[in-house]
Structure formats: structure tokens, C-alpha cells
Amino acid sequence: MVKTAVMSLVPLVLGFVTVYGSLVDDLRDCLPFLPRTQYVKSYNDVCLFLLKRKLTWNDAQSNCSSGGGRLVQIQYQAKQDFLYNTLTAMKWTDWGVWIGATDHDSEGTWKWTDGTNLTYGFWHPGEGPAHGFLFSKAGFEDCALMRLDDSGRWRDYDCGSILHHHTSVCEYQKVKESTSYPPKTTTLPTTTVPTIPSSPSTLSTTVRQTCPSFHPEASLVQYYKKSCLRFVIGDKSWNDANAECISQGGLLLQIHSQQDQDFVYQSLKSLRWSDAGAWIGATDRDGEGHWTWTDGSPVNYGHWNPGEGSYHNTTNENCAMINVDDGMWYDYNCGSVIYNQAYICQYRL
Incomplete structure (x- = not known):
């Protein structure tokens, strides 16, 4: 009876881990400049920084790379599920989130920003590799956006148009605590925030x-x-x-x-x-x-x-x-x- 009850909990626990990555979001190995807030998530060997500022894909990628990171790469379904479920659980305010897939170097050949080929995709039908020159605007839509209003499916949009400003996710490789980059800790001020009258x-x-x-x-x-x-x-x-x-x-x-x-x-x-x-x-x-x-x-x-x-x-x-x-x-x-x-x-x- 007890064994049956325990075994019945296993899928539930595994599902929880799939959504949230780990039972405790461990940010100790994240780079020191990343804030220790709900907008930074630990996932395997990377730290994901969820950014609410709306930018073009080009500016979002530049923003990530300036800190030594890149727009997030999603190589398999588990990471796709983790990111989509995390954003929806946070009630993310934008319906689109830039990710690191692009074919701006060669139409129809989709790669991540580090030059590696896409071996996994979660494209909306007719988008991405299937969005060829039969569509009049395909040659200008070279960057991938995760659509939260479409169950997380990806669509391709113009990389630099002011019409397509969206939020984004940067990813940064973790560093070990033994390196010269100790985890950033914040000491809260001793000043007490007073209760302020309304007028x-x-x-x-x-x-x-x-x-x-x-x-x-x-x-x-x-x-x-x-x-x-x-x-x-x-x-x-x-x-x-x-x-x-x-x-x-x-x-x-x-x-x-x-x-x-x-x-x-x-x-x-x-x-x-x-x-x-x-x-x-x-x-x-x-x-x-x-x-x-x-x-x-x-x-x-x-x-x-x-x-x-x-x-x-x-x-x-x-x-x-x-x-x-x-x-x-x-x-x-x-x-x-x-x-x-x-x-x-x-x-x-």
C-alpha cells in the first residue's frame, strides 16, 4: 500500500522538476552580475536571464553578448517545456520572447547565434525552415520568436524592425564557485523602510x-x-x-x-x-x-x-x-x- 502510494508520486515529482528545473533554484554558479531575483533561473549548465525590456532581435542579441552570453538556445523538448512553463507561470506580460535561432546568413538554414545548426525546433506550421520564398516576406523574417499565445511555438520575424520589439531570454554559462567569480551576495541595508502616510x-x-x-x-x-x-x-x-x-x-x-x-x-x-x-x-x-x-x-x-x-x-x-x-x-x-x-x-x- 505504502509502496504503491510512493510510486504514484514519482510522475508528479518528475513533472515538477521538468517545469522548474530543480526543487530549489540554485544560482550559486551564475555569474556575479546577474541579479538574484525571480528573473534568473538555473537550468543544467546555464543560467537564464528573463528580460522584460522590449527590443528588436538584433538589440536583444547584442544585449546578451555584451555580458558574455547569448540569446537562449533550445536544443530539446525538455528545455522548451521548462522555458515555456516558467514564463507562463510568471504570467509573462509579453506574448512573444526572442530566442537565439536565425537564418539571416542563409535563407532557410537555421542556426543558433554560435553558428551551430538547429537539430530541434518547435515551429508553428509553415514557419522557420518551412517558411521559404513562396511567402513574400520570408526573406526578411530571419529571427525566431517563441509565441506564448501559441503554446510556445516558434515563429520567424524581422530581426531589426521597430514593429517587432519583444522581451527576450539571455543564457550564460555557469561558473564554478572555485573560480575567481564568487557568487554575488546582497547585504540589505540596516535602514528600516518606514510606514509612510498616504498624503x-x-x-x-x-x-x-x-x-x-x-x-x-x-x-x-x-x-x-x-x-x-x-x-x-x-x-x-x-x-x-x-x-x-x-x-x-x-x-x-x-x-x-x-x-x-x-x-x-x-x-x-x-x-x-x-x-x-x-x-x-x-x-x-x-x-x-x-x-x-x-x-x-x-x-x-x-x-x-x-x-x-x-x-x-x-x-x-x-x-x-x-x-x-x-x-x-x-x-x-x-x-x-x-x-x-x-x-x-x-x-x-
Whole structure:
């Protein structure tokens, strides 16, 4: 009876392992710069970084390779199932995810980005190798996208078109703990995130007397290291957010250490921040690749997503945002209305 019951659990356990890779997601052998969050998954000899920022396939591959990785390679059904089930379990917000298959070097000859041939595919009928010149646009659709709305099947799309911006998955080879790359550990700050009243009028007397006048859009104010931090949920471009902070005697937030980073990220998470992120004061608009704070001081600490910031020499993306999902920094256009975000002002006391 007991043996029968135990044996009946085996398929259930094996199914769980197939979906989640292991009962405990062990990230010890992942590269140190990868964040230890729900967006990094361990799978066999690689670490998978699930990226929510929407890019073209070309930019997504460049983003992965800048950190020593590549767009994910799916060589067999078990890995396909793992990735698809992981993304659907996370309620992934995009219906498409770029993977590393492409035939841009030779139409109909599909390879991974490292040049190896595809020996496995999960193509939608008529896509991939079967999507030849009988179809008028086949010669321009050279990069593979996993469609979550099609049971994870792959389809081919244009690699560089602005019409096809999607999320992506990078994969990085694991390193052993015995190498010179110890696992990254994060020490949470000792500063306690206080419970903040819902409106400026109900703030404590000390805060009301010390911090400058509050804009009606301010949702939160906190003391931190002799500064008043004001979290604002109103959407603005980086330029407008910076101007608004300056107009009240402050500046967009500066983050100088891991402790500062952890405090800000934990504050955003505790607020259940509704926006994708918040503008901070880092910019390279005065010199591409030379990141400074708005007061002209250099950015000596950074928490950039791989391929962003100093590694992302794109002339029209010159201002930094902290992402609320993973805490990483991303660079975006400073003035475009399509990138309007919440922001954080800092007032030094």
C-alpha cells in the first residue's frame, strides 16, 4: 500500500522538476552580475536571464553578448517545456520572447547565434525552415520568436524592425564557485523602510518642517542619509522630471552604493509601485558612454542591466531608470513621451 502510494508520486515529482528545473533554484554558479531575483533561473549548465525590456532581435542579441552570453538556445523538448512553463507561470506580460535561432546568413538554414545548426525546433506550421520564398516576406523574417499565445511555438520575424520589439531570454554559462567569480551576495541595508502616510498633510511634524513643500503628485517621502527622498508617481520624461526636482531645490536621485541601491529598490517594492520603474539622475547626454549625475559628479557605482549604461553606446538613450521588477538600471531616451516614467527627487538637508 505504502509502496504503491510512493510510486504514484514519482510522475508528479518528475513533472515538477521538468517545469522548474530543480526543487530549489540554485544560482550559486551564475555569474556575479546577474541579479538574484525571480528573473534568473538555473537550468543544467546555464543560467537564464528573463528580460522584460522590449527590443528588436538584433538589440536583444547584442544585449546578451555584451555580458558574455547569448540569446537562449533550445536544443530539446525538455528545455522548451521548462522555458515555456516558467514564463507562463510568471504570467509573462509579453506574448512573444526572442530566442537565439536565425537564418539571416542563409535563407532557410537555421542556426543558433554560435553558428551551430538547429537539430530541434518547435515551429508553428509553415514557419522557420518551412517558411521559404513562396511567402513574400520570408526573406526578411530571419529571427525566431517563441509565441506564448501559441503554446510556445516558434515563429520567424524581422530581426531589426521597430514593429517587432519583444522581451527576450539571455543564457550564460555557469561558473564554478572555485573560480575567481564568487557568487554575488546582497547585504540589505540596516535602514528600516518606514510606514509612510498616504498624503503630505499627515506626515510627521519633523518631516513637514525639514523637507521642502510637496508637489500634489508626491506619494511618498523618506529620510535617508541626510536627504529627503520624494517618490513621485506622475509620469514625466527624464528632462521634465529633472526640471521639476530642480525647481523645488532638489535633483533627481543619486545612488552611490549597494546600500543606497537596496534601500531604493526595497522602498519601491514596499509601495507596490505601479509604474515600470522610476527615473534617477544618471545621464551620459554630455558625452556618450561617460555617465555622470546631474550635478556633474561621475557615476562610480552602477547597477546596470547587462548591455545597458556604459556598455550601451546608443546616442539617443542617455538617461537612467531603475526598473521596479528587478532593480536593474536601464538607459532610455531623455525627452521622448513614449518613455514617460515616475521619478525620485532627492533634497539634501
